Amino acid sequence: MNGRDGRRFRTGSGCYKCHCCGRMTRSTDNSNEYLDLCYQCYELAGYENMISDAGGIDNLTREGPDEVRRRIRSYIAEIERRGGDVSQWKNLAATAENG
Secondary structure, three states, X not given: OOOOOOOOOOOOOOEEEOOOOOOEEEOOOOOHHHHOOOHHHHHHHHHHHHHHHHOOHHXXXXXXXXXXXXXXXXXXXXXXXXXXXXXXHHHHHHHHHHO
């Protein structure tokens, strides 16, 4: 597997435990390894920052609030599907559900 699209593991990368969800993961060439985050938690942290900087999810213009909500739900579902703990993201999940 390669890391070209940011979702695949980088060849030869070592495993580490995600700081947020606790899953074992590897580098995806997306700077996630330097923060000890899996790809999904790395992306969720980015969305959390974007929402905070914009003053709310409805103020996002680049991707739009509906697309951001969809992606947040998708990343959280992926973490759960792979056995990770999503409690770190409960506030972000509520934002995605409630606006």
